[in-house]
Amino acid sequence: MFILLLGMTLVLSACSSSNATTVSQEMGELDPENPTKVTFYSYSLAAPTMKEGMEHLINEFNDTIGKEKGVIVEGVADASYQQFKADIAAGKAVDIVQHTFSTLDNSRETLGFQAYEDVFPAEELNNHLNGISDNALSLGKIDGKTYGLAFTFSTPIVFMNGQLFEEAGLDPTKPPQTWEEIKEYSLKINEATGKDGFALAPDNGWTTEGVILSNGGKVLSDDRKEAQFANQESIEAIEMWKDLYQNGAHAVGSDTELPEQFMAGNLGMYITSTAMHSGFKNASEAGGWELYGAGLPSFGNNPSVPVNSGSVLAVRPDNDVKKAAIWEFIKYVTGNEGYTIITSEVGYLPLRTELADDPNYLKGFIEENPLYKINLEQLNNIQPAVIWPAEYATEMSDIFRDAIVQSVSTDADVEKTLQAAEEEINQLIQ
Amino acid sequence: MKRIKSITVLQHFLLIMMSIIAIFPLYWMIISSFKNESEIFTSSFIPQAPTWQNYLYAFAEMPIIQMLFNSFVVATLMTILQLATSLLAGYALVRWNFKGKLLIFTLLSLTWLIPFQAVMIPNYVLINQIGLNENPLGIVLPFAASTFAILSIYQSFKSFPTALIDAARLDGESDLGILFRIILPNIRSTVVSLGIILFINAWNEYLWPMLVTKEMENAPIQIGLKSFVNSDVNMWGSLMAATTISCIPILLIYLFLQKHIVDSFVRFGIK
Numbered sequence: 001m002f003i004l005l006l007g008m009t010l011v012l013s014a015c016s017s018s019n020a021t022t023v024s025q026e027m028g029e030l031d032p033e034n035p036t037k038v039t040f041y042s043y044s045l046a047a048p049t050m051k052e053g054m055e056h057l058i059n060e061f062n063d064t065i066g067k068e069k070g071v072i073v074e075g076v077a078d079a080s081y082q083q084f085k086a087d088i089a090a091g092k093a094v095d096i097v098q099h100t101f102s103t104l105d106n107s108r109e110t111l112g113f114q115a116y117e118d119v120f121p122a123e124e125l126n127n128h129l130n131g132i133s134d135n136a137l138s139l140g141k142i143d144g145k146t147y148g149l150a151f152t153f154s155t156p157i158v159f160m161n162g163q164l165f166e167e168a169g170l171d172p173t174k175p176p177q178t179w180e181e182i183k184e185y186s187l188k189i190n191e192a193t194g195k196d197g198f199a200l201a202p203d204n205g206w207t208t209e210g211v212i213l214s215n216g217g218k219v220l221s222d223d224r225k226e227a228q229f230a231n232q233e234s235i236e237a238i239e240m241w242k243d244l245y246q247n248g249a250h251a252v253g254s255d256t257e258l259p260e261q262f263m264a265g266n267l268g269m270y271i272t273s274t275a276m277h278s279g280f281k282n283a284s285e286a287g288g289w290e291l292y293g294a295g296l297p298s299f300g301n302n303p304s305v306p307v308n309s310g311s312v313l314a315v316r317p318d319n320d321v322k323k324a325a326i327w328e329f330i331k332y333v334t335g336n337e338g339y340t341i342i343t344s345e346v347g348y349l350p351l352r353t354e355l356a357d358d359p360n361y362l363k364g365f366i367e368e369n370p371l372y373k374i375n376l377e378q379l380n381n382i383q384p385a386v387i388w389p390a391e392y393a394t395e396m397s398d399i400f401r402d403a404i405v406q407s408v409s410t411d412a413d414v415e416k417t418l419q420a421a422e423e424e425i426n427q428l429i430q
Numbered sequence: 431m432k433r434i435k436s437i438t439v440l441q442h443f444l445l446i447m448m449s450i451i452a453i454f455p456l457y458w459m460i461i462s463s464f465k466n467e468s469e470i471f472t473s474s475f476i477p478q479a480p481t482w483q484n485y486l487y488a489f490a491e492m493p494i495i496q497m498l499f500n501s502f503v504v505a506t507l508m509t510i511l512q513l514a515t516s517l518l519a520g521y522a523l524v525r526w527n528f529k530g531k532l533l534i535f536t537l538l539s540l541t542w543l544i545p546f547q548a549v550m551i552p553n554y555v556l557i558n559q560i561g562l563n564e565n566p567l568g569i570v571l572p573f574a575a576s577t578f579a580i581l582s583i584y585q586s587f588k589s590f591p592t593a594l595i596d597a598a599r600l601d602g603e604s605d606l607g608i609l610f611r612i613i614l615p616n617i618r619s620t621v622v623s624l625g626i627i628l629f630i631n632a633w634n635e636y637l638w639p640m641l642v643t644k645e646m647e648n649a650p651i652q653i654g655l656k657s658f659v660n661s662d663v664n665m666w667g668s669l670m671a672a673t674t675i676s677c678i679p680i681l682l683i684y685l686f687l688q689k690h691i692v693d694s695f696v697r698f699g700i701k
Contacts, residue, residue: 046657046660047657047660048487048491048658048665048668049665051491076644077644079653079656079657079660082637082640082641086550086554086641089554089555090551090554090555090558091555091558092558256664260471260664260666263468263470263471264468264470264472265468279467279665283467283468283471284468286467286469287467287468288468
């Protein structure tokens with residue numbers, strides 16, 4: 001309740017104070033003698049596992065390109081995604097924000113974030129984005145414009161406990177490819193070890209979208225004006241998951257509890273974001289078992305369609321010189337050097353996939369951490385996670401998540417539950 | 431005789447059980463701080479391979495001692511200010527008759543129903559304008575008066591015998607003299623127990639200090655503790671280590687003032 005109230009207060013306060021109104025592609029001249037200060041609000045800076053890598057990224061920019069061109073980036077840790085909203089409301093300069101996907105539309109409308117196409121020269125933009133896959137570029141697009149450039153980025157994979165696989169007579173180097181195999185393997189693990197064979201948290205939110213899309217279903221229409229997750233394909237996908245959940249080999253727990261079960265070595269397979277990789281790797285080493293991975297399972301022979309989690313870089317320059325300064329930082333952190341640090345030190349994927357084969361950048365790291373290869377392969381089929389329409393984005397996201405939890409983990413009828421939730425969301429959209 | 435003995439045994443059993451329930455979270459926190467990343471999720475009551483790694487990591491990641499000091503400064507200042515404002519306001523509302531007294535009392539009571547989050551942004555804008563970012567005063571000032579404290583003190587003042595106050599006034603005591611020399615010594619236990627509650631509330635404050643302070647060096651310990659829990663990985667071992675360290679000052683204060691604290695709470699409860 002308090003968080004909801006706080007969110008409303010921040011948005012209302014910010015409505016009157018959006019000061020980023022520049023709509024021109026002209027960029028001012030930077031002066032190395034009088035460097036321009038840029039603020040960068042980042043939730044990764046507030047997380048101990050990522051802080052060091054993110055600080056390295058900022059410092060490396062300031063010491064190289066920043067010094068040469070005349071830009072100083074000041075990182076601001078934003079643990080709860082509220083600091084940037086409060087500072088915008090207070091009229092402070094909030095230039096770049098590491099923003100989550102699901103509420104981007106809301107911020108675009110109420111906090112003055114601007115489209116890349118509106119503020120940066122088309123030629124510069126096209127040159128820089130060359131090398132990033134179209135799939136990745138589409139992730140932060142709203143109404144055909146880039147309001148966020150994909151930044152830290154991960155996909156869901158199946159993490160596997162090698163020890164439990166072997167105890168069940170299974171080969172962890174030959175992981176399950178389909179949902180049928182997931183069911184078969186989870187039952188075997190459960191029977192042989194007494195431990196849970198598989199888990200996908202019903203309240204996970206974003207991976208659910210991948211399950212639905214993989215069966216040909218849809219969550220939200222392309223024009224974002226209609227929820228569509230109660231179609232036949234979506235219902236079938238959720239019914240498959242419900243069957244898996246109720247077969248006795250699926251762990252029970254929430255998105256915050258299940259990773260702990262997996263790290264304790266009590267879970268055979270667990271689907272979650274690759275951002276958990278470093279924590280799982282440390283736990284497996286401490287527990288004396290081997291960590292394996294596989295891509296998101298498919299329905300039969302249809303290729304799986306994972307969605308992304310992570311963040312975009314959203315910008316709100318308030319003058320032409322600031323635009324130039326922001327652009328230099330964006331280019332650096334989403335360029336070769338930036339993604340090398342982001343992948344090897346922060347733990348996310350390089351959206352410039354060719355870096356994985358380049359010995360000057362990430363080749364060595366990927367060879368040492370082969371699970372990243374699974375992610376990189378998944379980038380070919382990736383679809384953007386839903387960006388719910390602005391005004392009621394949080395409510396819609398909650399309704400969708402609650403309907404999935406109810407459908408999967410209770411006796412509720414899947415079709416009726418999804419239809420009711422879809423109707424509720426569509427009423428909010430209208 | 432036998433019946434009395436059975437009741438005594440039962441009483442002791444219940445007290446032991448309640449003590450275990452009260453102490454167990456502390457015990458769990460301490461042993462968890464010595465478990466490694468795999469063992470932390472098991473239910474073992476004694477760490478199988480005790481490690482200092484969580485403590486080393488917690489100290490490396492944040493200036494814990496500085497943050498504890500910040501918490502102490504903020505909580506102490508906030509408690510003193512809230513006690514001072516509530517004593518003065520409570521005295522005025524009980525002892526003085528003036529126009530609009532009922533209105534002020536009603537407004538005060540109503541502000542208790544407004545969550546701080548609703549007025550947080552205007553406060554934040556103001557703190558920015560007067561340049562108190564990254565400053566303990568910026569954290570403390572919006573909490574300098576507490577409706578809860580005023581209403582608590584108001585109730586104590588109301589039950590204080592007016593004959594004593596009238597006698598003091600006849601002796602020529604001023605209002606401040608009556609407040610600090612007559613009333614305060616007699617409601618000491620109420621003020622102390624209220625002070626403890628206010629201190630704990632201030633110590634646990636998270637959202638507002640998080641907005642006002644951006645640098646770890648200026649932030650209270652709660653900001654540091656929360657940073658071990660995020661959407662991707664919860665670092666329970668380091669969180670437990672940092673929490674154990676942050677509990678030490680409070681536990682030490684409690685050990686030294688145990689008798690007074692218990693006594694105050696008992697009296698506060700009776701009133």
